[in-house]
Amino acid sequence: MSRAEFEALPVKERIEIRALATQNRMQLLSTLGALFGLLFTAAGLFYTARSLDATQEGQITERYTRAIEQIGSNPLEGRVGAIYALERISRDSPRDQRTVVDSRRRR
Template sequence: MEGVSPWRRVLQLAVLLTVGIVTAGLVWVLGPGAAWVLEHFDGVDDLTGKDLAAALDAVRGRALAIATGLIALVAVYYTARNAATARQGHLTDRYTKAIEQLGSDKLDIRLGGIYALERIARDSARDHSTIMEVLASFIREHSRDDVAPDHEGPVTSPRQPLRTDLQAALTVIGRRVVRQDLPNRRIDLTGAKLTGALLFGADLTGVQSPGPRPAVDLYEVVGVPAEWMSTPEEAGGETAGEPAGE
């Protein structure tokens, strides 16, 4: 998750500096500065006695009113900042828990982590690309694991479907909010084995393909973009089996 941005640090320093200046000015105006303000801003320099005291009190009253307004603005700022900090802290906790779930040896817990990450990506645009990178890394690292398929019942295809958790991660990538992707940064699936994946309706804009066959087995992957379906000869690779679509 991202930390405090530089512009926010500058804003915080500016607010603190403003508060310091206003506080010093208020102390000065409430003291000897009231007479100076009365003379140079109000143009009054011929009062004496009770009239002078009343005029000075009026100057101090205006200063207090201005200070009260500024204090209210500062309070609103810090309230909003604290709310944003609390929200970011909550997102960080959710993210940490989801990452822990992703590393579980239980399928249902891994699935919970994947869908929790999807929800965070939708709730926080600033974390969207990081989460897509995490899911892509999960697919790359585990798509070639020597693990028995977790599907039950007969399989109509001669090849097993993609492992359930990998399919879930791929589905999340395929239905992400594409406009939240960082410009010029592709979701890297290089080296992933996606045999049996279902990509119906997926938006793979900006997704880096696993690479030319045979580096990645793309046989029977459904809904793959045209550039992923080039033959081994077109991709410059070696034949790893029957052509796609047979």
């Protein structure tokens, strides 16, 4: 619709058209805001998941290191505890099962 055609409309229709245009702009802004919020939330969840994975890997590494140190200890209880710890690590982290099995064979 051209400017001249718009000006030729009755005032009531021009007000309705402007109200609809404003409503459409507000809906667009609301939609964009919701999309931005969704993307921000997804990025936050992704970051949190990666942080959790890194923390879990660090804990598994620490548990493994402590268990290997205990296997070399003199008291039998320490060695048995280390074996249980290694077993638990192999159940908790399928990715580290081979390392645990190899460490048992070396002893």
